[in-house]
Each structure stands twice: as C-alpha cells, then as structure tokens.
Amino acid sequence: MNYKDITIGIVTYKSEKVLFKCLKSIKKINKIIIYDNSNDIIVKNKVKSKYPKIKYILSKKNLGYGNANNEIIKKCKTKYLLILNPDTVLNKGCESELLKSINKKNLDFSIIAPISQDKNFGFIIKDPELTKKGIFETNYVKGFALLIDVKIIKKIGMFDKNIFLYFEEIDLCKRLSENNYKIYVNSKAKIFHKAAKSSNIGFEFEKCRHWHWMWSSVYYKKKNSEYLEVLINFVPLVFTSVLKMIFYTLIFQKKKILINYMRFSGTLNALVGKNSWYRPN
Numbered sequence: 001m002n003y004k005d006i007t008i009g010i011v012t013y014k015s016e017k018v019l020f021k022c023l024k025s026i027k028k029i030n031k032i033i034i035y036d037n038s039n040d041i042i043v044k045n046k047v048k049s050k051y052p053k054i055k056y057i058l059s060k061k062n063l064g065y066g067n068a069n070n071e072i073i074k075k076c077k078t079k080y081l082l083i084l085n086p087d088t089v090l091n092k093g094c095e096s097e098l099l100k101s102i103n104k105k106n107l108d109f110s111i112i113a114p115i116s117q118d119k120n121f122g123f124i125i126k127d128p129e130l131t132k133k134g135i136f137e138t139n140y141v142k143g144f145a146l147l148i149d150v151k152i153i154k155k156i157g158m159f160d161k162n163i164f165l166y167f168e169e170i171d172l173c174k175r176l177s178e179n180n181y182k183i184y185v186n187s188k189a190k191i192f193h194k195a196a197k198s199s200n201i202g203f204e205f206e207k208c209r210h211w212h213w214m215w216s217s218v219y220y221k222k223k224n225s226e227y228l229e230v231l232i233n234f235v236p237l238v239f240t241s242v243l244k245m246i247f248y249t250l251i252f253q254k255k256k257i258l259i260n261y262m263r264f265s266g267t268l269n270a271l272v273g274k275n276s277w278y279r280p281n
Contacts, residue, residue, distance in 0.1 A: 001080075001099070001102045003028050003030065003099060004030075004078070005079050005102070006079075006080045006102075006147070007032070007078045008084060009073070010022065010086055011069055012038065012086045013037040013201075015086035015087070016043045019034075019043070019047070020047075022085075022086050023050075025089040028099075033057065034054060034055070036058050037059050037064070039058045055075070062279055066161070066164075066165075069159055073150060080148065080149060083143070083148060085145070085193065088193050093190075094191055097134075097189035098189045101189070110148065110149050110152040110153065110176045110183060111184070112147045114190060116145070116193040117192060120193070121138040121140065125138065135187070136184065137184050140173035140177075140183065145193070152181055153172070156176055158172075159172055162219065164215075167216040167219070168216075170220065171220055201280055205280065210262040210263045211265060213263075214266030214270070215267070218230065238268055238271070245261055
C-alpha cells in the first residue's frame with residue numbers, strides 16, 4: 001500500500017479560520033474530500049484556487065459531523081480514509097507513520113488513530129510486541145483523527161445517522177469492538193488538535209455544544225442501557241439545570257441562563273425520544 005490508497009476527508013462548518021492550516025500540514029496524501037456543512041461557496045472558491053485537485057462538496061443542509069462523514073465515506077474510492085477535523089494539524093512524519101501502520105504485517109485494524117497532545121483514546125489493551133513499535137490497541141479513539149478501513153466501516157453501518165454531534169465515534173467504536181474489529185493508536189504518528197476551534201460561530205457554538213452534548217449523552221446511554229438506568233442518570237441533571245437557570249436569572253447572567261437552558265432542553269428532548277433537532281444559527 002502507498003499514499004494513493006489513502007484519501008483524507010474533512011467535514012467543515014464555517015471553518016475557514018483553521019482549515020487552511022490543516023490543509024497546509026498535509027504533505028503526502030493528495031486525494032482530499034471536503035464536505036462543507038455550511039454551504040459556503042466563498043470558502044470553496046478560496047480552497048479551490050489554492051488546491052484545485054481537492055474535491056469540495058457543498059451541502060445544502062447541515063448534516064452534522066457523523067452524517068457528513070458518511071457522505072465522504074460513500075464517495076471515497078480508496079481502501080483507507082483519514083478523517084480529520086479542520087482544527088487539526090499533522091505533525092511532520094504523521095502521514096508516513098500511518099502508512100507504516102497500514103503496511104505492518106498482521107495488523108488487522110478497522111481504525112488506527114494518530115496521537116494528539118491530549119489523551120484521545122480509551123482503555124489500553126497491552127501487547128508487548130506492538131507497544132515496542134509504538135502501537136497499542138484501545139477500545140475507542142476520539143473522532144478528530146481516524147484512519148479507517150472503508151470496507152469495514154461500511155459493513156458496520158458507518159456513523160449513526162441519528163447523532164448530529166458528539167458520541168458518534170464512541171458509538172462507532174463500540175459497534176466495531178462488539179464485532180471483534182480492532183482499534184489502534186500509533187503513538188509515533190502525531191497530530192495537534194486545537195479542540196473546539198473547528199467552527200467560528202462565537203457563542204452560538206457554545207449553545208450548540210451544550211445542547212448536543214446532553215442529547216447525545218442520553219441517546220448513547222439509551223442505546224446501551226436499561227431505560228430506568230437512563231432516568232436515574234439524567235433526570236437529576238434536568239432539575240439541576242432548572243435550578244441553575246433560576247439562580248443565574250436572579251444574578252442577571254444571561255449567557256449562563258442560556259447555557260443551562262440548552263443543557264435542559266437537550267437532555268429532556270432525548271429522554272422523551274425526540275430527534276436531535278437543534279441546529280446552530
């Protein structure tokens with residue numbers, strides 16, 4: 001396998017501020033697909049003027065992170081796809097280390113992820129032989145940088161289409177693990193993740209983040225637990241959010257009122273079975 005067997009996929013939403021730094025860090029992989037959830041023709045033209053070979057897709061509808069990546073997976077023509085957030089920067093040698101991972105004998109993987117400056121993986125499953133080579137198995141990796149085997153991910157059903165934002169990669173990794181597919185991290189393939197900088201929409205991002213974090217937390221728990229356990233875990237958070245809204249109303253903290261309202265709304269909507277409907281303005 002060589003770099004021609006890898007495509008890079010990037011989902012963006014008003015990400016111009018960080019996108020070009022991400023693209024500049026890509027040195028060896030030439031096939032790139034960008035899926036723009038904000039339908040921004042101006043950014044598309046800027047990218048195409050500098051990187052004419054990039055396939056840039058404008059979405060008429062904001063599909064969310066997982067669903068937009070599903071569209072990239074469907075359009076990917078190579079065996080492997082490196083999914084990146086636009087607020088990531090590949091360190092020198094990251095691409096070559098990932099390619100080495102692909103070409104290692106007997107390394108049968110569904111996902112292998114580079115390592116970031118922060119912990120981006122779950123429970124480590126130790127294997128002395130792999131560890132010496134800088135590779136370790138884990139039960140999940142974070143979604144900002146994933147090298148996936150496209151065929152396996154399609155077989156497992158790709159990202160859950162019901163999740164708009166958050167927990168989509170945790171859900172995917174859980175389904176992979178349940179079907180005995182391996183997930184690895186290559187500690188020699190390094191990446192910098194700016195975290196929560198992929199979109200430039202100000203306070204609207206905070207509202208969106210809190211709503212979807214709570215909705216997706218409840219939804220994921222409902223998929224994998226008894227409903228009584230879900231209620232025990234999340235009903236107290238509904239009341240906590242209400243109490244906080246009252247408190248911040250009394251001290252005139254408008255932004256904190258809104259944040260707690262979003263948490264309340266996201267939790268309640270998921271508990272009663274409503275779809276993930278909130279979208280950033």
